[in-house]
Amino acid sequence: MPRQARSKVGILGIPFSKGQPKGGAEMGPEILRRAGLVSRIKRFDYQVVDHGDIEIESIPGDKPDGNVKNPRSVGRANKKISDKVASIVKSKELCLNLGGDHSIAIGSIHGHCRAEPGLVVVWVDAHADINTPLSSPSGNMHGMPLSLLVKELADRFSPVEGFDWCKPCIHVRDIVYIGLRDVDEGERWIIDQFGIPAYSMQEIDKMGIKEVMHHALKNLDPNGTRPIHLSFDVDGLDPTITPSTGTPVLGGLNIREGQYIMEELANTGRLSAIDIVEVNPLLGSEKDNMVTAETTISVIEKCFGSKRGGYYPASYVFPSL
Numbered sequence: 001m002p003r004q005a006r007s008k009v010g011i012l013g014i015p016f017s018k019g020q021p022k023g024g025a026e027m028g029p030e031i032l033r034r035a036g037l038v039s040r041i042k043r044f045d046y047q048v049v050d051h052g053d054i055e056i057e058s059i060p061g062d063k064p065d066g067n068v069k070n071p072r073s074v075g076r077a078n079k080k081i082s083d084k085v086a087s088i089v090k091s092k093e094l095c096l097n098l099g100g101d102h103s104i105a106i107g108s109i110h111g112h113c114r115a116e117p118g119l120v121v122v123w124v125d126a127h128a129d130i131n132t133p134l135s136s137p138s139g140n141m142h143g144m145p146l147s148l149l150v151k152e153l154a155d156r157f158s159p160v161e162g163f164d165w166c167k168p169c170i171h172v173r174d175i176v177y178i179g180l181r182d183v184d185e186g187e188r189w190i191i192d193q194f195g196i197p198a199y200s201m202q203e204i205d206k207m208g209i210k211e212v213m214h215h216a217l218k219n220l221d222p223n224g225t226r227p228i229h230l231s232f233d234v235d236g237l238d239p240t241i242t243p244s245t246g247t248p249v250l251g252g253l254n255i256r257e258g259q260y261i262m263e264e265l266a267n268t269g270r271l272s273a274i275d276i277v278e279v280n281p282l283l284g285s286e287k288d289n290m291v292t293a294e295t296t297i298s299v300i301e302k303c304f305g306s307k308r309g310g311y312y313p314a315s316y317v318f319p320s321l
């Protein structure tokens with residue numbers, strides 16, 4: 001059975017929520033850690049390095065740049081994220097980023113690209129998060145991360161305040177979407193215009209998750225050699241199983257589809273960075289928080305070789321007489 005190429009996991013907490021208006025997403029790393037994420041990953045054949053939480057500077061009086069809200073705060077935080085993720089990936093750790101809202105993917109993909117320029121992006125989400133500052137209906141940067149990273153959209157909007165450090169590093173065709181069900185007009189136009197492979201919930205219903213994963217991975221990287229960046233928004237899952245999140249959308253992935261996606265990605269042996277974003281413990285009840293954290297961890301651990309059919313580590317010794 002193929003194993004992960006990387007034998008170390010570097011965990012990075014990113015307590016940042018200025019990419020959207022609701023407070024609480026900055027508490028994502030804390031709730032996932034408290035629910036036992038680190039020890040759950042340690043059960044597998046990985047050496048776990050916990051890099052703690054990145055320190056976020058607050059930028060007072062951060063005025064919108066046109067339609068874009070909190071541009072300097074998002075820009076400053078993401079520059080830091082990029083530096084940190086680049087160094088973690090360069091030291092051969094599988095970089096696990098705990099968000100934070102989805103705007104943190106700007107820095108994490110940018111930093112990952114610095115270490116692994118040939119990467120591909122698997123974006124699991126109810127949303128496409130590829131609005132440009134001009135197409136965004138909300139001005140929230142968690143709905144824009146991909147537009148700042150792709151080369152093909154660079155001439156469609158003016159540089160954003162706070163992002164002079166961020167040069168686009170991927171092509172639109174390096175992305176595949178899974179789980180879409182709330183896509184803005186401009187985003188759909190981009191997907192069609194550039195032919196981004198996009199498996200919405202409709203394709204998942206039609207083809208089943210097995211076929212979707214097969215085609216998604218083939219489409220993205222026919223030879224199966226490129227490093228994978230998984231950006232996993234917990235709102236890709238159905239809100240009944242991840243209720244504590246800022247922009248829930250009905251009709252999402254069920255727990256088994258979520259687990260299967262992760263198992264298939266782990267089987268490639270090519271995962272080199274993962275974002276887990278949009279867990280917001282200030283939304284919903286205490287029970288909702290627990291359900292969200294438990295669901296999220298049960299899905300994340302599949303990236304590290306946890307098997308539903310059971311598992312033992314390489315060091316396991318069967319008890320005998």
Ligand SMILES: NC(=[NH2+])NCCC[C@H](N)C(=O)O
Pocket residue numbers: 101102103127128129131136137138139140142143144182184233235247278
């Ligand atoms: N990462 C997220 N949850 N994104 C939600 C984005 C919602 C909407 N498409 C927007 O641009 O504002």
Ligand SMILES: [Mn+2]
Pocket residue numbers: 125126127233235236247278
């Ligand atoms: Mn989303």
Ligand SMILES: [Mn+2]
Pocket residue numbers: 102125127129142233
């Ligand atoms: Mn998202």
